[in-house]
Amino acid sequence: MTARPSVLVVEDEAPQREVLVYNLEAEGYDVRQATSGGAALDLAREDHPDLVLLDWMLPEVSGIEVCRRLKAAAETRAIPVIMISARSEEVDRVRGLEIGADDYMVKPYSVVELMARIRTQLRRVRPASMGERLEFEDVVVDTAGHRVFRASGELHLGPTEFRLLTTLMERPGRVWSRDQLLDRVWGRDIYVDSRTVDVHVGRLRKALRSSGEANDPIRTVRGVGYALG
Structure with missing residues (x-):
């Protein structure tokens, strides 16, 4: 299975936060919590959640300022932010x-x-986590059916290689560090040596070329990690 989507809940009122956390966990999300704007910024930079639920009124740093900083920084700009506020005016x-x-x-x-x-x-x-079909050049991933195809036919991947491929295909062109791939593919709570990533990337590359295709769609970024395309 693909790692669960992670959601950062930023809400300083305990009753509101508990309702959000309860419902998100019931939906199967990996939930992180912050009760202030400063803590939210630190967690977003460290954990890089898939989505942020952000209250407007927060201590230390307001929700609107947290949102502005997240969207101004290259490493957090792509994280979707849903703002929650008692302010109902159109302005x-x-x-x-x-x-x-x-x-x-x-x-x-x-x-x-x-x-x-x-x-x-x-x-x-995170289209893979929502059961969406992924395509990149001649590679197609049916995430619901857990099947992978390349131009010449169906490929057979192990569970880890499948999760690794879907992660890379969700964001073609993005360079993933080994630590980021460890978090996304193996999970934050499992200790695996970063060299394990290289081993599984090698297996994935071999599988992608098993039918005779000359093109290797995975790019090694020396000293950083890997990218698709």
Whole structure:
């Protein structure tokens, strides 16, 4: 299985935060929590979550400023941010979206609708985790059926190589460090030596060329990691 999508919940009011965490975990997400703007920025930079649920009113650093900083930094710019606020005026909604929020919900909100909006954002950044079909050049991954095809036919990958390929195919061109691949493919709570990544990339490359294709779609970025294309 592909690693669970991770969501960072940034909310300083305990009852609100507990409801969000409960519903997100019930949906199968890996949930991280922050109760201040400063902690949210630190966690986003360290953990690089797949999505941030961000309250507007926070201690230390406001939610709107957290969003601005996340969207200004290259390493966190692509993380979807759904802003949650009691501010219902159109000018506030527009301000939130203009600062970079990908979506905006007004309190009180429907949890069902919020979960639907989260799935919409994750479908864009983590299509494999949402059962979407992935394509890159002549490689096709059917994530729901757990099958991989290349121009000449179906390929047979082990579970780890399958997770590794889907991770690379979700973001063609992105350079993944070995540590980032370890977190995404093996999980944050499992200790695996970074050299293990090289071994499995080698196996994946061999499988991708098993039918005689000369082209190796995986690019090694010396001293950093790997990218697709």
